[in-house]
Amino acid sequence: MVNISVDNQKIEVEENALLIKVLQDNDVEISHFCYHEALGVDGNCRMCMVEIEGAKRPQIACNTLCKEGLKVHTKSPNILKVKQEILELELINHPVDCPVCDQAGECSLQNYYMDFGLYGSRHSVEKTKKAKHVDLGSNVMLDQERCVLCARCTRFTQNISKSNELFIIGRGDQARVSSAPNKPLNNPYAMNVIDLCPVGALTSKDFRFQQRVWFLDSVESICHGCSKGCNITIDHNTTKFDNDRIHRYRPRRNMAINSYFMCDEGRLSFHKENKKSRHFPFNASTLRTLMCTDESKKVMLANASLSVENLSILKLFCDKYSIELFSLPIVDETFGDDWLRNSVRSANASALEFLEISSSYEAFLKAAQTSKLLININHPLLFENIESHAKIMHFTTHDFEDMGDMRNIVSFASYSHENGTLINSDNIIQKFSKSLHNIHSENTLHHIFTQIDNTLYKTQETLWSGYISKQLGLGFSDIQKMGTKLKGVNNA
Amino acid sequence: MLVKIVSKKFDIPNAHTIDVALEHGAYSALEDSLVKEPKELRDIIIESNLRGKGGGGAAAGNKWNLAANQPTESGTRYLIVNADESEPGTFKDRQILAKDPHLLIEGIILTCHAIGAKSSYIYVRGEYEEFITILEGAVDEAYAKGFLGNSKYGNIDVVVHRGAGAYICGEKSALIESLEGNRGHPRLKPHQPESEFYFGEPALVNNVETIASVPFILENGADAYKAHGTEKSPGTLLFAMSGHINNPGVYECSFGHSMLDFIEQTGGGIKNGKKLKAVIPGGASTPIIPAHLIKDVMMDYESLRSFDSALGTGGMIIMDEDTDMVKALKNLLHFYHHESCGQCTPCREGTSWADRVMQKFVDKRATYEDLEILRSVSRTMNGKTICVFAPACSDVIDGFLRHFEDEFIACIQEEAC
Numbered sequence: 063m064v065n066i067s068v069d070n071q072k073i074e075v076e077e078n079a080l081l082i083k084v085l086q087d088n089d090v091e092i093s094h095f096c097y098h099e100a101l102g103v104d105g106n107c108r109m110c111m112v113e114i115e116g117a118k119r120p121q122i123a124c125n126t127l128c129k130e131g132l133k134v135h136t137k138s139p140n141i142l143k144v145k146q147e148i149l150e151l152e153l154i155n156h157p158v159d160c161p162v163c164d165q166a167g168e169c170s171l172q173n174y175y176m177d178f179g180l181y182g183s184r185h186s187v188e189k190t191k192k193a194k195h196v197d198l199g200s201n202v203m204l205d206q207e208r209c210v211l212c213a214r215c216t217r218f219t220q221n222i223s224k225s226n227e228l229f230i231i232g233r234g235d236q237a238r239v240s241s242a243p244n245k246p247l248n249n250p251y252a253m254n255v256i257d258l259c260p261v262g263a264l265t266s267k268d269f270r271f272q273q274r275v276w277f278l279d280s281v282e283s284i285c286h287g288c289s290k291g292c293n294i295t296i297d298h299n300t301t302k303f304d305n306d307r308i309h310r311y312r313p314r315r316n317m318a319i320n321s322y323f324m325c326d327e328g329r330l331s332f333h334k335e336n337k338k339s340r341h342f343p344f345n346a347s348t349l350r351t352l353m354c355t356d357e358s359k360k361v362m363l364a365n366a367s368l369s370v371e372n373l374s375i376l377k378l379f380c381d382k383y384s385i386e387l388f389s390l391p392i393v394d395e396t397f398g399d400d401w402l403r404n405s406v407r408s409a410n411a412s413a414l415e416f417l418e419i420s421s422s423y424e425a426f427l428k429a430a431q432t433s434k435l436l437i438n439i440n441h442p443l444l445f446e447n448i449e450s451h452a453k454i455m456h457f458t459t460h461d462f463e464d465m466g467d468m469r470n471i472v473s474f475a476s477y478s479h480e481n482g483t484l485i486n487s488d489n490i491i492q493k494f495s496k497s498l499h500n501i502h503s504e505n506t507l508h509h510i511f512t513q514i515d516n517t518l519y520k521t522q523e524t525l526w527s528g529y530i531s532k533q534l535g536l537g538f539s540d541i542q543k544m545g546t547k548l549k550g551v552n553n554a
Numbered sequence: 555m556l557v558k559i560v561s562k563k564f565d566i567p568n569a570h571t572i573d574v575a576l577e578h579g580a581y582s583a584l585e586d587s588l589v590k591e592p593k594e595l596r597d598i599i600i601e602s603n604l605r606g607k608g609g610g611g612a613a614a615g616n617k618w619n620l621a622a623n624q625p626t627e628s629g630t631r632y633l634i635v636n637a638d639e640s641e642p643g644t645f646k647d648r649q650i651l652a653k654d655p656h657l658l659i660e661g662i663i664l665t666c667h668a669i670g671a672k673s674s675y676i677y678v679r680g681e682y683e684e685f686i687t688i689l690e691g692a693v694d695e696a697y698a699k700g701f702l703g704n705s706k707y708g709n710i711d712v713v714v715h716r717g718a719g720a721y722i723c724g725e726k727s728a729l730i731e732s733l734e735g736n737r738g739h740p741r742l743k744p745h746q747p748e749s750e751f752y753f754g755e756p757a758l759v760n761n762v763e764t765i766a767s768v769p770f771i772l773e774n775g776a777d778a779y780k781a782h783g784t785e786k787s788p789g790t791l792l793f794a795m796s797g798h799i800n801n802p803g804v805y806e807c808s809f810g811h812s813m814l815d816f817i818e819q820t821g822g823g824i825k826n827g828k829k830l831k832a833v834i835p836g837g838a839s840t841p842i843i844p845a846h847l848i849k850d851v852m853m854d855y856e857s858l859r860s861f862d863s864a865l866g867t868g869g870m871i872i873m874d875e876d877t878d879m880v881k882a883l884k885n886l887l888h889f890y891h892h893e894s895c896g897q898c899t900p901c902r903e904g905t906s907w908a909d910r911v912m913q914k915f916v917d918k919r920a921t922y923e924d925l926e927i928l929r930s931v932s933r934t935m936n937g938k939t940i941c942v943f944a945p946a947c948s949d950v951i952d953g954f955l956r957h958f959e960d961e962f963i964a965c966i967q968e969e970a971c
Binding site: 106108109127150155185187190210232236 | 742745892893895896897898900903904906910911913914923924927930931933934937938939940
């Protein structure tokens with residue numbers, strides 16, 4: 063460990079730690095475009111200039127290593143002037159079309175201009191003209207004129223996705239990002255370049271022109287697309303005469319799980335959450351009569367993407383009324399890869415073991431054949447026509463094809479309508495939060511089943527303290543912000 | 555004043571063929587030097603104080619030691635000869651490639667031995683097509699005669715690689731990137747002195763003329779080399795003269811002579827009996843020196859430094875009294891605008907802005923604010939980029955504004971009337 067001083071504040075850091083990382087970790091604002099923790103140092107934007115005592119010239123923080131006694135100034139008048147001059151150069155050929163730019167409001171160029179720009183334009187010559195509508199593929203649109211050539215996107219395709227679709231072509235002020243002819247951006251993680259882009263050069267075809275970002279409410283959540291449990295931010299809002307809608311998912315940094323990224327399929331999975339669905343209200347006494355009074359054999363099939371809380375309440379309910387509970391995780395071998403995409407597509411598949419819920423397909427089929435009533439909690443298997451003479455009761459979050467006898471359908475709130483926890487494929491338990499509020503929000507599974515049987519745990523808190531914490535071996539408050547690794551069932 | 559060390563065989567017809575070259579003493583340094591320990595050879599080079607002749611003028615011996623002492627697991631080291639001569643006003647290396655390529659190959663064999671390299675690359679500017687043909691012929695002959703390849707001279711391999719036309723690939727780290735098949739972008743400077751790396755293995759990058767000076771030094775000893783030139787700038791340089799001069803060309807001259815004498819005696823004075831106005835002393839990237847200072851300028855690194863300029867590559871551009879300095883700077887800035895690699899912001903945007911502002915001067919549309927922009931862009935480009943391209947451009951602008959500001963102001967006032 064060595065001692066350095068940043069703006070006269072003493073900081074103890076690892077020797078040879080990267081200065082820009084140290085500044086970021088200590089919440090010292092440091093302007094930059096090209097440096098990114100996941101992509102490493104490139105040193106091209108020259109915006110992270112700092113003054114180092116003893117050095118002749120300003121140095122870039124992203125290529126400075128911390129040594130004992132290093133004295134750094136990030137806000138001296140000289141440095142502010144240098145940054146202002148470099149920012150001016152970034153902006154001379156920039157189209158300054160913020161009013162129609164989707165990045166406006168979350169643009170580094172804008173932010174830095176508000177921090178230390180604020181000069182009138184001195185630029186009196188023609189600007190460099192480049193292409194403004196380049197469809198790179200995979201929902202990524204490029205505006206070359208807005209680009210600051212930080213090379214984050216090209217480094218992503220080179221070093222992270224290793225698919226090498228993007229390059230910088232041309233020299234000097236003609237340099238621009240491009241893909242090779244007839245080789246569009248095509249990899250399952252392509253849309254991450256949109257988040258990486260610090261300016262409005264790369265925008266999402268899916269999101270562009272939909273919303274101004276400052277109208278969006280952001281909620282921390284977990285992607286339900288597979289069992290990896292990538293951390294996401296849900297951006298949603300209610301526009302006039304419309305329902306509360308999700309407008310985008312963005313990956314949220316969690317170094318233990320997804321670092322800064324997520325796959326495109328997960329990113330676009332919010333469209334399913336937005337899908338307009340009819341609302342089928344429930345009648346507690348009818349359901350009670352159907353599920354709780356009859357002695358005949360009943361089988362429940364729950365979707366393994368339900369939260370720990372919902373699976374628990376189903377488990378308690380089924381145990382009490384001798385309903386056989388199954389949950390079959392959905393596996394898609396073609397989806398998985400060795401990075402963020404897991405072939406187990408059910409977000410909470412790992413919880414089944416902890417909650418002692420059977421996931422045996424054979425046992426389910428056997429039980430289903432002899433059962434009089436099949437209760438389907440949003441599992442796609444039962445939405446297909448399976449051969450069974452049993453009556454099927456559907457609990458569903460969204461409309462599905464061939465809905466048949468609609469008297470047997472109950473709507474309940476999908477994951478974005480409620481708080482909950484998920485256990486991912488690495489047995490890391492993580493919380494996610496409620497974002498959407500609409501007509502479906504009231505009817506959470508928890509609400510429905512506690513209405514059917516009001517002796518069950520009324521709230522998530524009592525459910526946790528009474529049942530879940532025993533099953534998992536930890537309390538709700540023990541779950542860290544970035545998730546907590548659970549001990550496996552066998553070595554618990 | 556004129557010496558013949560590197561240019562020894564320049565005047566001999568067909569010296570680029572191995573038979574003629576051998577008749578005139580090519581490869582004569584090999585027998586004695588290759589039996590010496592590599593360290594011994596490096597010590598002779600350090601002792602000779604040989605300075606890199608690609609423009610920077612850094613001590614060559616230190617670089618050799620860095621490349622030779624850099625730990626490497628595989629034991630592989632490379633020598634890369636920088637023949638990407640693209641600096642406006644500089645055309646000395648091509649003389650060696652065309653007139654005496656075997657001197658270069660001899661130097662390569664010796665240098666490889668001194669740093670423990672087995673493979674070497676000659677990175678030649680792609681536009682030098684006819685010189686590449688000659689060089690490739692010479693390399694083939696050297697293989698055939700057993701100087702290269704499987705031979706008693708250390709099994710050295712030489713590969714001639716053609717550049718694709720980017721000026722920046724003359725910067726050593728960009729050159730290596732280009733040689734590795736990447737975009738020619740300079741690399742970030744290391745945190746401590748170390749060699750260059752080619753595919754992760756230590757590499758030495760030296761200019762053609764530096765390597766071509768090696769056989770003489772190793773054959774005749776450091777003192778023979780130091781007998782020429784000054785104490786701090788020993789030896790000779792291939793000085794080139796172009797522009798408004800009677801005898802343009804490449805002349806080998808020892809360091810430390812008067813620039814004015816050189817222009818007048820060797821160069822034969824200014825064309826058409828005109829007066830000298832200014833000299834760009836060492837390739838386009840060195841700041842211009844006006845005529846009234848030239849009489850005191852000596853042709854060595856230290857003297858030119860004291861005039862806020864640099865010796866660079868020794869490629870002098872001579873300008874007569876009729877030269878329009880505004881147009882001259884515009885010409886140069888157009889070059890920098892065109893050749894900036896575009897990696898760092900200050901250079902990418904600064905060179906283009908400066909060039910466009912200069913167009914305003916040429917078109918007589920400029921204002922005093924444009925002069926101020928030129929100054930501030932130059933300041934922003936100086937010392938804030940990965941490589942020295944932008945600082946060089948900045949020096950060029952500063953040089954013109956320092957010595958010929960009146961011409962720029964006249965341009966502005968002409969517009970005003």
